[in-house]
Each structure stands twice: as C-alpha cells, then as structure tokens.
Amino acid sequence: MTQITPAPLSVSDPAEAEFQQSLAAALDDANLPTLLAAVVQLTGDLSLLEGKFRPTAMRGPGDHDDGGMPDDVRAELRTLAFDVVLAHRRGELPDAPPLTPEQVLHVLSRCLDEEVPSAQGGMLAEELGALSRATPVIDxxxxxxxxxxxxxxxxxxxxxxxxxxxxxxxxxxxxxxxxxxxxxxxxxxxxxxxxxxxxxxxxxxxxxxxxxxxxxxxxxxxxxxxxxxxxxxxxxxxxxxxxxxxxxxxxxxxxxxxxxxxxxxxxxxxxxxxxxxxxxxxxNRPAYPNLDGLDSFTGPVVHTGAWDPGIDLANKRVAVIGTGASAMQLVPAIAGTAREVTVFQRSAQWIMPNPNTTRGVEPAKQFLMAEFPGYLAWYRLQQAWKFGDRLHPMLRIDPEWPHQDRSINSENERHRKFLTRYIEQKLADRPELIDKCVPDYPPYGKRPLLDHGWFDALLRDDVALVDEGVSHIDGQRVVTSSGAEHEVDVIVLATGFQxxxxxxxxxxxxxxxxxxxxxxxxxxxxxxxxxxxxxxxxxxxxxxxxxxxxxxxxxxxxxxxxxxxxxxxxxxxxxxxxxxxxxxxxxxxxxxxxxxxxxxxxxxxxxxxxxxxxxxxxxxxxxxxxxxxxxxxxxxxxxxxxxxxxxxxx
The missing domain is CATH 3.50.50.60 (FAD/NAD(P)-binding domain)
Structure with missing residues (x-):
C-alpha cells in the first residue's frame, strides 16, 4: 500500500497536527469510490469522475475498497483528498454549489461504474441530504x-x-x-x-x-x-x-x-x-407452531422472538425448529456451547455471502466517517442502492423465461448460479450437505438471508441438519415426518412472527x-x-x-x-x-x-x-x-x- 506523506506544513496547533497525521493514516484504508464521491461534492469538480480516478465495477459482494485503481492512482486520489480536506478546514475551499438530483445520480453511477436509473434521483438526493426530507411545521x-x-x-x-x-x-x-x-x-x-x-x-x-x-x-x-x-x-x-x-x-x-x-x-x-x-x-408477535405434544415436552421450550436470557444451553442437546433469519444467526452463536445442535429444516434457504457480515468497522473508516465531510453520507448512499433497488429486477417474472421452476428471469438465474456455487464451495468437504442446502425454488422467493457463519456451523461435528419437517413431540423426542426420533433437552422455536x-x-x-x-x-x-x-x-x-x-x-x-x-x-x-x-x-x-x-x-x-x-x-x-x-x-x-x-x- 502506498502511504501518504503529508507536505511540510507549519502547524503550531498540536491538535491540528495530530488530526493531519490521523487523516493521512485513515486515508490509506479509505473506500476509494466513497472517497472520490466525497471529494467531488466538496470541490464541485465533476471532471474528477472521468479518466484515471473513475472506479471499475464491483465484482461480487463487498465494498470494493480499492475501486480497481492502480497503486499510483490510489495514492494520487488519497493525496488530493488530504489536500482538499485541509483546505476545507482552513476555509480556503470555496463552497461548492449543492448537487442536483441528476448530479447525485451521475456521481453515484460513476463511482459504482453502473448506471443508476433516473427515477432514483429524488429519493437518493434526499438520502444524501442534497434535498430536504423535512416535514411540515404547524403555524x-x-x-x-x-x-x-x-x-x-x-x-x-x-x-x-x-x-x-x-x-x-x-x-x-x-x-x-x-x-x-x-x-x-x-x-x-x-x-x-x-x-x-x-x-x-x-x-x-x-x-x-x-x-x-x-x-x-x-x-x-x-x-x-x-x-x-x-x-x-x-x-x-x-x-x-x-x-x-x-x-x-x-x-x-x-x-x-x-x-x-x-x-x-x-x-x-x-x-x-x-x-x-x-x-x-x-x-412483534411470535408465531408458535401447532405441534402435538409440544406442551408436554419435558425440557425448556423457547421462541427466538421471546427469548429467555436465563436459559442455559451449555452441554445440552438443542433442537432448533426452523431455518429462517433467526435460526441463521442463532445456530452459529450457540454451536460449541450446546453439546449438540440439531436443526430441523422444512425447506432450504438461499443465503447471500458478504465479507462484511462478521467484520468490525476499521478505526480508519470510523475516523473518515466522523471527520471527512460527506464520506459517511456517500458510503450510506452506495449501500442504499446496492442493497436496495439495484436488486429489484430479480423479482419480476419474465413469462418468456424457459426455466420457471428454478428462476424467473436471466438476472435471477445468474444470481442462482452464483449462490449455488457459493454453497458448493462452502460445503465441498461435506458433499452430502449440498443437496440439503441448495433450494429448489428461485432466489428471493423467500426473505434474502446473509451468511452469519451458517455453513461453517453446519460443518461442525456437533451440528446436524435434518431436512424434513417436525411431525410431533413425544416426551423428550422430536419426531419428524418420516418417523425418525431425536432425543433433545431443549427446543428452540425459530418459527418467525405473526x-x-x-x-x-x-x-x-x-x-x-x-x-x-x-x-x-x-x-x-x-x-x-x-x-x-x-x-x-x-x-x-x-x-x-x-x-x-x-x-x-x-x-x-x-x-x-x-x-x-x-x-x-x-x-x-x-x-x-x-x-x-x-x-x-x-x-x-x-x-x-x-x-x-x-x-x-x-x-x-x-x-x-x-x-x-x-x-x-x-x-x-x-x-x-x-x-x-x-x-x-x-x-x-x-x-x-x-x-x-x-x-x-x-
């Protein structure tokens, strides 16, 4: 990584000197598409979006921190950002005119290297703060x-x-x-x-x-x-x-x-x-399944939506009924605490990878979000598009698409292939789990879920995935639709809400x-x-x-x-x-x-x-x-x- 060396400055204020050193260090870890957008907004110089500073398109999930730029261009952008912020702090940088909704879209499109539709302009300009979302005041x-x-x-x-x-x-x-x-x-x-x-x-x-x-x-x-x-x-x-x-x-x-x-x-x-x-x-209201025998189960029964913080799972055999959003988070969290975790799955879920799912925010990025004008707003705006309306085309059924059983349009099919490869890669050492974990319906048919360590948990020896529904509870046993019996100490209902x-x-x-x-x-x-x-x-x-x-x-x-x-x-x-x-x-x-x-x-x-x-x-x-x-x-x-x-x- 090319480090920033601040130009020699006469800084008599120790706090200002410390700020400059912290800024230089933080810029080395900046998300460059976000940084570029913030610099453009501060300077009003839209020409910076063309040529050498223009990021490449993001490939796969994540934040694309380097923007696909060569090392020397990254260093030049960081140095420019350093100088712009110092000029702004000294009052030497003229105020740039507010961005119009069209300009907001232009900046975002260039920084992501994809065209964001014009219909998004007003909403995204509000999210950025370029347009007011103020509500009326009673006179x-x-x-x-x-x-x-x-x-x-x-x-x-x-x-x-x-x-x-x-x-x-x-x-x-x-x-x-x-x-x-x-x-x-x-x-x-x-x-x-x-x-x-x-x-x-x-x-x-x-x-x-x-x-x-x-x-x-x-x-x-x-x-x-x-x-x-x-x-x-x-x-x-x-x-x-x-x-x-x-x-x-x-x-x-x-x-x-x-x-x-x-x-x-x-x-x-x-x-x-x-x-x-x-x-x-x-x-706000948990949904409880109608399972015969549940009321007479001899151990604790707890719903994820009404969790008892006092429940002790240590060295217990735990049944988790359901594989929705709460189960995806719960199972990785309790694996290794419970003696055994048995997950009962009626249908598999499409699970999205994201490298940020379990990561902490780097101190450098926290510094930029707090101190670099516009950095937080532009980072947020990129997330608003990437995790929001950018995904909407995958929801619309193309009646001419020939593979309606597995996907609903070409983009949905592309996503299905990507997610299937991810599952196959994560479970390569346990091929018998792959068929259990690859859904047989199109992506986004159910709520999209993120991988919070779900597949890693399934690979553990003390976690078992049962790919059939629960028929009833018999004493201390969970009985599946095929008649298989599983003796457990605790039942967790991960069955969602009403x-x-x-x-x-x-x-x-x-x-x-x-x-x-x-x-x-x-x-x-x-x-x-x-x-x-x-x-x-x-x-x-x-x-x-x-x-x-x-x-x-x-x-x-x-x-x-x-x-x-x-x-x-x-x-x-x-x-x-x-x-x-x-x-x-x-x-x-x-x-x-x-x-x-x-x-x-x-x-x-x-x-x-x-x-x-x-x-x-x-x-x-x-x-x-x-x-x-x-x-x-x-x-x-x-x-x-x-x-x-x-x-x-x-």
Missing part, C-alpha cells in the same frame, strides 16, 4: 390547531413519528407495551441476533452514526442506538411504558378515537385522541362499528399506501400492508417516507380546521387493485415455496411490488382529492 402563531396524536410503539417507526411530531409542534402521547424503547430490537435478544442490512443504512437519515463498531450490527448495538435517539430527542421520558392499546373505537359525533389502554399491572383506563398512529410493525395478523391483538372499530379485523379478514390486511383505510378516519399505520421491500434495503427509509406523508395530513388538518381525514373508498380500491396486479408478476407468487409474505388465499400481504423510489414518488405529496375531509364545525 400555531397564526391560530392553527394541531390534533393530539396517540403513537403506539417506540421502535424505528414510533420514534421517527415522535421526533417529527415534536418538530412540527403537534402534541402527542406515546405508549409502548415494553418496559423500554426499541421495539423489536428490545424484544429480540436471542444469541447472535443482529441486522441483515448494513447498519450505516439501517439508521435514520437525520441521525447517522459514524462509530458503528460493526458493518452488520448486533441487537444490543441497534437497541443502544434507538435508546440514544429516544433519550437525546427527549422522547424516552415521555413514553408510557408497560402500556398497550387494547381497543380503539371511532366516536363519530365527537370525531375522536376512544381508546382503552392496558397497563402492565393489568389495569385499564380509557382516553380520547383525535388521531392514532400505529407503529408496531410486522415483527406477520399476516397485522395490528393484532388490538381491536379497532371504525366509523360504522366494523372492526379492522372484520374489514380485513384474518390474514388479508390492505391499506392505501400501506397507511390508511376507508371507514377508519384519522388512523395511520406505519410499516403496514404491502410496505415491506422484499427485494432488500432498509425499512427505515420507507418509514421516513410514511411519517412525512402522515405529517402532511396533520398539517392539512391544522390549516383547514379539519376534524377528520379519511381515504376515499374508490382510491383505496384502485390502489389495491394496482398492487395485486403488480404482485401477480412477482417472484413471491411462485408456487415452488411457501413464504410468510403470502396469505391463505395466495395474496401477497406484506411486500410491495415496487422499488423504494416508486414508493417515494407515491408518498412524497399528499393528494387532497384522494381523501374525505370534515371540518370541525360540520
């Missing part, structure tokens, strides 16, 4: 009255809503069933629990963090981030913890929601709020008395833009039906879009003295018809696998058929004509 000085809002939940969605309500001057009450903030990141504490999205992306655009210790954070680190957010924004002290929404009833003559809140001590009380925002998400039973167990009565559950049915939730339902005025659902980006990316991005949309509705209520705002039925129907038609051409309709995305009738309930950018365009501006509005004097 109380002119007599505008904002309605009081009840926010349910303090995970990513609830905290984002509370922060924006505070900024807008909207009064609110916020509750959470747990004893502290964090939502699913407070509840899920099973060994190995962490994110499957790069954590620099899996965070708020307005509260980015430079000192993440890992590229893919563990549960405690994400929970700590959310607790810090809740504390620093003054939300945590306002939350009514140990409180959940039991019922909500719309009172038409008062234009209010009458709610029943249940405390941790099982006491209840009623209150009235003009507006209710639910922010409980999809992953994703289709949205907003359960809350009972919500609309304007005509119909409950939301009656309107939806048991597993067929629908909403306009995933947020609002006719007959349920002044109720907004965050991370609701068909808002999950099944192709990848950070759901925090979607949440920020949704919260901005909700704040526009509240601003309209304040400005126009509205008592209620409600989605029109015809708008709701047309939108859901469009959703269903688009989903009909998606990977999730493929009959070769089961997925929690799909309900009992085959409809996709959780996922959106569109790109994140499509959803950004749809939610950026509230269209008043799509809603029924009532004024306070009506």
């Amino acid at each position: 109380t000085a002119s007599g505008q009255r904002a309605p009081h809002v009840l926010v349910v939940g303090t995970g990513f969605s609830g905290l984002c809503a509370a922060i924006r309500l505070d900024e807008a001057g909207v009064p609110y009450t916020i509750i959470d069933k747990n004893p502290d903030a964090g939502g699913t990141w407070h509840e899920n504490v099973y060994p190995g629990c962490g994110v499957d999205t790069p954590v620099h992306l899996y965070s708020y655009s307005f509260a980015q963090r430079a000192d993440w210790p890992r590229y893919f954070a563990k549960q405690s680190e994400v929970e700590g981030y959310l607790l810090d957010i809740a504390t620093s924004y003054g939300i945590r002290k306002r939350v009514q913890f140990g409180t959940e929404l039991e019922t909500a009833e719309w009172i038409e003559d008062r234009q209010h929601w009458r709610v029943t809140l249940r405390r941790a001590d099982n006491s209840t009380h009623t209150a009235e709020y003009p507006v209710v925002i639910t922010a409980v998400g999809l992953l 994703t289709l039973n949205m907003l359960a167990p809350m009972e919500i009565h609309g304007r005509d008395g119909t409950t939301l559950r009656e309107s939806w049915g048991a597993d067929d939730a629908r909403a306009y833009l995933g947020m609002t339902v006719p007959n349920f005025p002044n109720m907004f659902i965050l991370y609701g039906p068909n808002t999950n980006a099944g192709h990848g990316g950070s759901h925090v991005l979607s949440v920020e879009m949704q919260v901005r949309f909700v704040l526009q509705a509240l601003e309209r209520m304040a400005k126009r003295n509205l008592s209620s705002i409600e989605c029109r039925q015809e708008v709701f129907d047309a939108y859901n018809g469009e959703i269903d038609a688009a989903l009909d051409g998606s990977i999730w309709t493929h009959t070769g696998m089961t997925t929690y995305y799909r309900n009992s009738k085959g409809r996709i309930v959780t996922n959106t058929p569109w790109t994140n950018a499509d959803y950004w365009h749809r939610t950026r501006r509230l269209v008043a004509e799509e809603f029924i509005e009532r004024t306070r004097d009506q």
